[in-house]
Amino acid sequence: xxxxxxxxxxxxxxxxxAQGAAAQTKAxxxxxxxxxxxxxxxxxxDANGISLGRAAITSGARTVDATQHVTGDVAxxxxxxxxxxxxxxxxxxxxxxxxxxxxxxxxxxxLSVGGVVRNSGTIDGESRSINAFSVGPIAGTQLTPAEATKxxxxxxxxCFLILVAMALAxxxxxxxxxxxxxxxxxxxxxxxxxxxxxxxxAIAPLFLLSMVALGITIVGILLIxxxxxxxxxxxxxxxDLGFLAMSLLVGDALMQGESxxxxxxxxxxxxxxxxxxxxxxxTGRRGAAYLGLAGSVLRLLAFLSTWIAxxxxxxxxxxxxxxxxxxxxxxxIAAPPVEEYAxxxxxxxxxxxAARRPTPAPRPSER
Amino acid sequence: xxxxxxxxxSLFAIGDPGADAHNWRTLNATRARGSxxxxxxxxxxxxxxxxxxAAAAPLLYDARARFDATQQRLSRSYDATxxxxxxxxxxxxxxxxARHSRRARDREGFLDLGLASGIPLDLDLDLGTTRAKIxxxxxxxxxxxxxxxxxxxxxxxxxxxxxxxxxxxxxAGVGSIMIHQLGNAHAQRTTIASTLGDVDxxxxxxxxxxxxxxLRVALTSTTLRVPRDAGIALHLAQxxxxxxxxxxxERDGVMYSAGYEQxxxxxxxxxxxxxxxxxxxxxx
Numbered sequence: 001x002x003x004x005x006x007x008x009x010x011x012x013x014x015x016x017x018a019q020g021a022a023a024q025t026k027a028x029x030x031x032x033x034x035x036x037x038x039x040x041x042x043x044x045x046d047a048n049g050i051s052l053g054r055a056a057i058t059s060g061a062r063t064v065d066a067t068q069h070v071t072g073d074v075a076x077x078x079x080x081x082x083x084x085x086x087x088x089x090x091x092x093x094x095x096x097x098x099x100x101x102x103x104x105x106x107x108x109x110x111l112s113v114g115g116v117v118r119n120s121g122t123i124d125g126e127s128r129s130i131n132a133f134s135v136g137p138i139a140g141t142q143l144t145p146a147e148a149t150k151x152x153x154x155x156x157x158x159c160f161l162i163l164v165a166m167a168l169a170x171x172x173x174x175x176x177x178x179x180x181x182x183x184x185x186x187x188x189x190x191x192x193x194x195x196x197x198x199x200x201x202a203i204a205p206l207f208l209l210s211m212v213a214l215g216i217t218i219v220g221i222l223l224i225x226x227x228x229x230x231x232x233x234x235x236x237x238x239x240d241l242g243f244l245a246m247s248l249l250v251g252d253a254l255m256q257g258e259s260x261x262x263x264x265x266x267x268x269x270x271x272x273x274x275x276x277x278x279x280x281x282x283t284g285r286r287g288a289a290y291l292g293l294a295g296s297v298l299r300l301l302a303f304l305s306t307w308i309a310x311x312x313x314x315x316x317x318x319x320x321x322x323x324x325x326x327x328x329x330x331x332x333i334a335a336p337p338v339e340e341y342a343x344x345x346x347x348x349x350x351x352x353x354a355a356r357r358p359t360p361a362p363r364p365s366e367r
Numbered sequence: 368x369x370x371x372x373x374x375x376x377s378l379f380a381i382g383d384p385g386a387d388a389h390n391w392r393t394l395n396a397t398r399a400r401g402s403x404x405x406x407x408x409x410x411x412x413x414x415x416x417x418x419x420x421a422a423a424a425p426l427l428y429d430a431r432a433r434f435d436a437t438q439q440r441l442s443r444s445y446d447a448t449x450x451x452x453x454x455x456x457x458x459x460x461x462x463x464x465a466r467h468s469r470r471a472r473d474r475e476g477f478l479d480l481g482l483a484s485g486i487p488l489d490l491d492l493d494l495g496t497t498r499a500k501i502x503x504x505x506x507x508x509x510x511x512x513x514x515x516x517x518x519x520x521x522x523x524x525x526x527x528x529x530x531x532x533x534x535x536x537x538x539a540g541v542g543s544i545m546i547h548q549l550g551n552a553h554a555q556r557t558t559i560a561s562t563l564g565d566v567d568x569x570x571x572x573x574x575x576x577x578x579x580x581x582l583r584v585a586l587t588s589t590t591l592r593v594p595r596d597a598g599i600a601l602h603l604a605q606x607x608x609x610x611x612x613x614x615x616x617e618r619d620g621v622m623y624s625a626g627y628e629q630x631x632x633x634x635x636x637x638x639x640x641x642x643x644x645x646x647x648x649x650x651x
């Protein structure tokens with residue numbers, strides 16, 4: 001039973017591993033099997049190639065004698081093709097020159113791949129040479145895993161640097177707003193997520209509605225492009241602010257620097273620390289691509305974490321109107337602790353006017 | 368934290384060494400003129416350098432190209448029935464790798480096209496982001512249309528067209544257009560349009576009679592180089608534009624250069640200029 005399970009697991013992983021290489025293998029199958037067939041295939045698929053039958057091509061140098069008259073195409077593979085006689089069709093040399101000597105006649109095109117066409121005779125069609133084939137899905141765009149990783153890393157770092165720049169700007173210009181949003185996330189986590197989710201769902205319908213509303217009047221029509229840009233900027237701004245607030249909280253947790261909410265902690269450092277966590281998640285997603293099924297799960301988790309963070313941040317931004325107002329459901333900030341009998345402490349010699357027992361704040365029903 | 372930040376910046380600065388990888392291909396294609404009595408040429412070339420000149424006899428065309436097979440496809444075809452040569456370069460610029468290396472590719476990729484002289488040519492050129500140098504000296508051009516996106520286009524009519532050209536249209540989006548000795552084209556109708564850039568039209572060459580030109584320029588600096596023995600009539604709809612008409616006289620909304628009536632040949636320009644400047648430079 002255990003053996004069967006082991007074989008099944010091996011098969012699953014084998015299938016996953018083989019999946020990526022399948023397309024490439026398929027394309028190369030002909031090549032590895034029969035190089036001449038692969039060459040014919042490339043000749044057929046190249047925009048500057050020629051379709052030839054298998055019978056037309058032979059390996060090595062080839063000569064069409066002066067007395068010969070070939071009714072179809074003629075081609076050589078890995079060798080020059082010399083035409084002294086007549087070829088009604090095309091003359092092709094792959095990895096060799098096509099040489100049409102005096103008295104030689106080619107009724108179709110003369111094509112050399114990896115060589116040149118030298119003509120002292122007659123070529124009715126086109127005389128053409130290409131240095132190599134360019135076929136299939138644009139060659140070279142299939143990045144190697146290392147290249148793909150480097151690219152993904154570059155992109156992630158670029159995003160990170162942009163966010164860091166924004167974080168600096170926000171920390172300098174809108175720190176209180178950022179703190180308000182972060183505070184809302186801390187105290188109203190689930191509500192923030194709900195509002196964020198609703199906000200994300202409402203982005204497109206709200207946009208359409210506002211555009212339609214503007215389209216009713218002529219002045220509104222003129223404003224549509226500006227409104228569209230403003231809307232996009234507002235959404236991006238809200239997402240960014242929320243995400244930064246979320247990063248700040250992550251940074252706080254990471255640096256363990258938030259013992260009191262009103263402490264003047266190094267916000268920038270905490271923001272960068274928080275953003276670094278998301279950078280690691282993003283780059284980790286790329287790395288997980290090589291781990292098969294487990295990698296897929298890890299990638300999903302990394303994506304979900306980032307998305308949830310962005311959603312919660314957006315929700316908190318919406319709730320606090322971009323940090324301009326404190327959320328209504330937030331509990332009031334606790335007053336500094338007062339010892340119960342502190343009011344009874346002996347009066348200093350210098351004296352105080354009066355001492356009074358602190359009274360609790362009136363309840364809403366008593367107001 | 369500072370070290371981490373610097374490391375990240377360095378990592379980003381190093382970038383992707385694989386981004387500039389190229390896979391250059393060359394193509395040489397020639398065809399003997401044979402019995403061809405005309406040629407239509409359709410070129411769609413979206414990035415790189417393009418040059419067109421007269422081909423050596425007895426060739427109908429002689430195309431030489433270099434392109435990056437990593438992101439580009441060059442194709443050519445010739446239809447003997449319609450006598451049409453089509454050359455197209457398609458760049459997959461939407462791909463990340465293509466965007467990375469586009470600058471190098473634009474600099475190094477090229478299409479040099481030689482065309483048969485002595486037969487009427489119908490040229491249809493659609494150029495994307497290119498530098499085009501088109502020397503039509505000793506060629507017989509019956510119609511020509513050049514449409515471009517972002518380009519530097521230099522057009523030279525070094526010798527007189529054997530037969531009048533039916534239509535010459537140069538429609539540039541952004542970039543510069545420079546036409547030398549436009550008079551040699553003997554175009555029955557010339558249309559020059561530019562949205563943003565510079566236009567330099569030299570009306571020199573061997574021509575008589577009237578040279579009608581439609582000029583539509585916007586956000587463009589235009590220089591008209593007119594032979595001193597020619598007269599020029601400007602009928603441009605100006606919208607926030609400056610048209611240099613010193614020494615011109617106006618009649619029925621048309622500005623005529625001094626001695627227009629006495630001149631043996633005339634440049635007649637109509638069209639529009641929006642947020643543009645039009646200067647007239649007299650040349651000896």
